[in-house]
């Protein structure tokens with residue numbers, strides 16, 4: 001997959017880099033799903049001070065942005081990550097054991113920027129270890145299944161648990177409805193209306209997507225990357241203002257390299273088929 005790097009902790013693949021992939025090469029802030037409704041940014045493009053800062057000769061290095069996907073089991077968290085990262089869709093349900101992890105490299109306004117995607121398990125039996133991978137999230141994606149209304153009702157609970165581990169910073173929050181392909185037009189409109197109310201309550205930006213058809217998946221990930229990048233630049237500007245001697249290089253952090261797969265496999269026996277939550 002061009003310009004995308006799969007971060008498999010046991011068997012890392014060598015990165016393949018192709019410049020100017022339109023999916024990961026961003027020059028403008030991608031628009032919100034519903035620009036009239038988003039609480040995250042009313043700007044139509046990157047803020048002028050962000051562009052100005054990036055034009056300076058100093059090349060800031062940004063730490064990878066941690067994005068966590070939470071939501072009931074089998075709502076389609078893994079499916080949307082796989083659709084974007086590998087352009088593939090699997091109709092067989094295979095429960096996530098603990099957590100899966102992918103790293104995606106973007107080029108935004110000429111700067112490298114990565115999203116760490118933490119696709120967490122929705123099954124009840126993994127909840128006790130949630131804190132291990134919810135912490136320090138810059139973006140929380142609360143996912144629900146548009147064809148199952150009860151999964152929308154759980155959204156508040158999932159966000160609450162994720163925020164409990166992220167009290168020191170204010171993450172960007174998205175509410176995402178999946179499996180849009182399973183609904184009739186009328187059902188789709190009805191569900192979006194309901195979900196819009198929940199999103200407003202959660203202070204989240206709302207998106208409807210389908211991993212099966214690919215509907216709005218690319219636009220959604222581009223939006224996450226664009227907004228998170230802008231936030232990272234603003235944070236950097238703030239820290240330079242507060243602490244002029246500190247350089248961007250000092251504040252950059254290398255991506256995490258601990259072996260999550262063996263951590264989980266040593267604690268949980270894999271349960272492959274069927275949703276046990």
Ligand SMILES: Nc1nc2c(ncn2[C@@H]2O[C@H](COP(=O)(O)OP(=O)(O)OP(=O)(O)O)[C@@H](O)[C@H]2O)c(=O)[nH]1
Pocket residue numbers: 071072073074075076077078079080090091092093094095096097120121122123178179180181182209210211212213
């Ligand atoms: N029709 C349709 N099915 C989907 C879509 N996305 C996911 N599915 C199916 O829904 C099931 C669950 O998808 P997953 O992505 O594994 O769900 P998950 O939220 O990661 O589940 P956990 O790992 O248990 O938390 C699978 O059978 C997928 O094929 C979609 O957009 N459309």
